[in-house]
Amino acid sequence: MSMWFDKVIDSLTEHQIINDSKTPSGKVHVGSLRGVLIHDALYRALKEKDVSVSYTYGIDDFDPLDGLPADAPAELVDMMGKPLCNIPAPEGSAGTDLADHYIMEFLDIFKELGVGAEIYRMRDVYRSGQFNEAIDAILNKVEAVREVYQRVSNANKSSSWYPFQVVCENCGKIGSSEVVHYDGKEVTYHCRENLVSWSKGCGHSGKISPFDGNGKLPWKLEWVAKWHTFGITIEGAGKDHCTKGGSRDVSGQCLKAVFDEKPPLNVPYEFFLVSGAKMSSSKGVGSSARGMADFMPPELLRFLMVRSPAKRTVNFSTDLEYIVKLFNEYDRLIDAGLRGKTSDDQNSIIRMTEVDDQSTAYHPVSFQLLVSLLQLPHIDIKEEISKRVSDEFNSQKYQDSLNKRIASAKFWLDTYSTPEQRLELQTTLPESVKALSAAQKALLNLLGTNFPTENLSENEFQTYVFDMARMTPIAPKTAFAAVYTLLFDKNNGPKVGSLFSYIDSQFLINNFKQVEYSLDDLCNETGMNETEFDQWVSEQKEEIVSIEYQHKINAIFPVGSESTENVNIRGKGFVELTIVLGNNKKHLLRILVSDFEGVGIDLNSELGGLEEYGKNYISNLQKNLDSEFIENSSCISKEYQ
Numbered sequence: 001m002s003m004w005f006d007k008v009i010d011s012l013t014e015h016q017i018i019n020d021s022k023t024p025s026g027k028v029h030v031g032s033l034r035g036v037l038i039h040d041a042l043y044r045a046l047k048e049k050d051v052s053v054s055y056t057y058g059i060d061d062f063d064p065l066d067g068l069p070a071d072a073p074a075e076l077v078d079m080m081g082k083p084l085c086n087i088p089a090p091e092g093s094a095g096t097d098l099a100d101h102y103i104m105e106f107l108d109i110f111k112e113l114g115v116g117a118e119i120y121r122m123r124d125v126y127r128s129g130q131f132n133e134a135i136d137a138i139l140n141k142v143e144a145v146r147e148v149y150q151r152v153s154n155a156n157k158s159s160s161w162y163p164f165q166v167v168c169e170n171c172g173k174i175g176s177s178e179v180v181h182y183d184g185k186e187v188t189y190h191c192r193e194n195l196v197s198w199s200k201g202c203g204h205s206g207k208i209s210p211f212d213g214n215g216k217l218p219w220k221l222e223w224v225a226k227w228h229t230f231g232i233t234i235e236g237a238g239k240d241h242c243t244k245g246g247s248r249d250v251s252g253q254c255l256k257a258v259f260d261e262k263p264p265l266n267v268p269y270e271f272f273l274v275s276g277a278k279m280s281s282s283k284g285v286g287s288s289a290r291g292m293a294d295f296m297p298p299e300l301l302r303f304l305m306v307r308s309p310a311k312r313t314v315n316f317s318t319d320l321e322y323i324v325k326l327f328n329e330y331d332r333l334i335d336a337g338l339r340g341k342t343s344d345d346q347n348s349i350i351r352m353t354e355v356d357d358q359s360t361a362y363h364p365v366s367f368q369l370l371v372s373l374l375q376l377p378h379i380d381i382k383e384e385i386s387k388r389v390s391d392e393f394n395s396q397k398y399q400d401s402l403n404k405r406i407a408s409a410k411f412w413l414d415t416y417s418t419p420e421q422r423l424e425l426q427t428t429l430p431e432s433v434k435a436l437s438a439a440q441k442a443l444l445n446l447l448g449t450n451f452p453t454e455n456l457s458e459n460e461f462q463t464y465v466f467d468m469a470r471m472t473p474i475a476p477k478t479a480f481a482a483v484y485t486l487l488f489d490k491n492n493g494p495k496v497g498s499l500f501s502y503i504d505s506q507f508l509i510n511n512f513k514q515v516e517y518s519l520d521d522l523c524n525e526t527g528m529n530e531t532e533f534d535q536w537v538s539e540q541k542e543e544i545v546s547i548e549y550q551h552k553i554n555a556i557f558p559v560g561s562e563s564t565e566n567v568n569i570r571g572k573g574f575v576e577l578t579i580v581l582g583n584n585k586k587h588l589l590r591i592l593v594s595d596f597e598g599v600g601i602d603l604n605s606e607l608g609g610l611e612e613y614g615k616n617y618i619s620n621l622q623k624n625l626d627s628e629f630i631e632n633s634s635c636i637s638k639e640y641q
């Protein structure tokens, strides 16, 4: 029991009321989902512990419009200062008012994510009179409230300051009204022209009851009223509210001063950042909660928000590398769960990420592969995948999961991918293949020549590339880079074995076989001298099962020349060995024996000299090794340069 949410609720046994809230003053930012899901995690953890609990989520729609939303029509400027719930919804909106317009799509996400909160709206709370008692108590104890402001946050409030604002009876604005007196039944207020910079008051003065929705408390005292009225026991807040002398502190002390009650358990939580920039709904930067929920499958979004402790910043990035890592971590977790290999903590996280107990976004086809497959021409992705996975993953449940991640991969490609990240399967050999090393070109050619004709699995194809890399020989990483160059004109990409499995074999064979290379250059890059070879053999000695060898002469002629007569030729003599080890892996090695150059060189006599040397060398090797030796017939190859 060491997940952060289990720790927070560890000592709680009595009935709990969890609360969180949001002001619907614009398109809701994805950062707002962190609080929603942190509270939901606590709610679920308590339910699992069989502690009686409810989770309420308040829409602070009685707040004034105090900034123009990024997508707002120009005429909205005249509405600044009015309660959000009293401003008409934009034309064409299904919302009943501006607040409803913005919160609707956010609340849709609650359903998609399986968030168990009961929603309430502050307009209803005020208008129904639920806050009347708290408002009366707060206004009656205004001196104690002023004292808290002074003591806790060093805010000097005058003796005529009251923590309340009414909706001006003349202009309908709440943001510009100032209450200066309370007689126990009614407040006296002025609608001030210059109280705030963002809204101009009309100058009206009046006297009105503060109850039943005629006005509202400022949000620090609204917190107090909520905690007192609803009996809230747990309410976390963004870390920026939780500093010493900050709003959370002020609210807690006011609750004590007015009602002599203790504030709910605080769970300060850190920001959710996208590519390092703090999210702010008022500035309209970053991505919206709706956008994020359109991108990420709900389970992944829950996983992202809930797996890290509340106090740790989540640095989300739309970079492919980050998204792939996130999906892979999720996949590893679910995969371990399916195999019954998860710890208690991991099981906790799995339960926290589920939308319901049937939901998953897991599928054995990785996000990265899907992103690649979506870009390959002529592929019916679902059909091809279904051929390659076990029956279990062709069931409806995992088909749904697959659909979710295909949608996610498409969204990423359409929305976030950069031209450098996109893959375009090259139908002809890209120019960049020419610049590859001889070993890379030799590998590509080898891949084409030996390409398996049977249907291999992704892993078997991956093994095939490793096999061909040892037979070149070339380091695997460099080998893969060569494949990406040929396929996509890039030096990286998704798992090669997967690509081979999905791309048409004949297309691959044709393209690989077109790659030409110089054996002479290959010898220069990969050839060994005797000492290096002896070293290799001594390291592998115990493992060597068999050695197949061949004497080779490679001669380089000037382009156009037909015979050796009167032509300057050069070349190499080498012994090529294919060594099989105990693990059944084959290694190809080349011992460079001779370099020759001159006019009228007799290649047969060069070969004779090479064979004489080679046979001697091999016979010494045979004395030292208890392995099978197979000699292949010698050969002379010609190369034109």
Ligand SMILES: [Zn+2]
Pocket (backbone or CB within 6 Å): 168, 169, 170, 171, 172, 173, 191, 201, 202, 203, 204
């Ligand atoms: Zn007014």
